[in-house]
Amino acid sequence: MRRLGWAFMVLCMVFGLSMPAFASNHTKVKEWSEINELTSEIWELGKIERYEEAANVLKFTTENIVHIEEVLSLRPEQQRVVQNTLADALSSLQNPEWSKEKKLNKLTEVRLLVDALQTSYEPLWKKTGLMMLEPFITMEKGVSEDDSVAFHQAANLLLERYETVRPALMVDLSDDEVKLLDEHVSYIDANRNHIMTDTAHQKQLETAAADFEALFFAKKDNSEPSLFWLIFSIGGIISSTLIYVGWRKYKGDQEQLRVPDKR
Incomplete structure (x- = not known):
């Protein structure tokens, strides 16, 4: 964790992130961009463990977000996603028994959700694609090496x-796409032992990984790496790139194995 903290500080300096401008002077929010800034502020406050201040800004945000046009135009079930995500994040900040990591995960849900509502081109949740594929790689490696401990740890990580990205997906993807991912995650969780030993279940794991890859990498993303990658604590940009390269190589090898020898 010390290395992660150091890496985060370095990237903050590289990307020019500043400390949040606290919302105590705000009296009313009229623009969606202001909500986006407030959620960034909340996350920054949580990162430095100023939970009471983060909770106050989150309360202010919750009171104002319900009046924003983009939220008012959402379907009722999507509005509930917004309300529940904000409420869960506030509860986490007010719970002294929750770890910093869990609190930041909840604040990240809020940050990704609000960004998804505002951004129409490349939302932040897509920048977590490498992080979503990493557990699949580890699970498949666990299967091939008969390492049930590694497999279960990776399944828990998935x-x-x-859970962290799902609220953003629910307002950004179609119902069918979210349902597909939900079914994959539920299937993996419910069939862990079968996946370790049964080929048919292992095929389902491969299908799930392919569907996640298709949705998270629907467009080639040439933007700067997202600092949200570090939230998931797997070693930063270099490790993430190696993970994806390894994943593509693995898929290529699997395709070659399926092609019959025509000689």
Whole structure:
């Protein structure tokens, strides 16, 4: 964790992130961009463990977000996603028994959700694609090496990461796309032992990984790496790139194995 903290500080300096301008002077929010700035502020406050201030800004944001046109135009079920995500994040900040990591995960849910509502081109949740594929790689490696401990740890990590990005997906993807991902995650969680030993279940794991890859990498992303990658604590940009390269190589090898020898 010390290395992660150091890496985060370095990237903050590189990308020019500044400390949040606190919202105590705000009296009313009229623009969606202001909500986006407030959620960034909340996340920054949580990162430096100023939970009471973060909770105050989050309360202010919750009171104002319901009047923003983009939120008012959402379907009722999507409005509930917004309300529940904000409420859960506030509860996490007010719970002294929750770890910093869990609190930041909840604040990240808010940050990704608000960005998804505002951004129409490349939302932040897409920048977590490498992080979503990493558990699949580890699970498939666990299967091939008969390492059930590594497999279960990776499955737990998938559940945790998916929970973090899911609110953003629910307002940005179609119902069918979210349902597909939900079914994959539920299937993996419910069939862990079968996946370790049964080829048919392992095929389902491969299908799930392919569907996640298709949705998270629907467009080639040439933008700067997202600092949100570090939230998931797997070693930064270099490790993430190696993970994806390894994943593509693995998929290529699998395709070659399926092609019959025509000689």
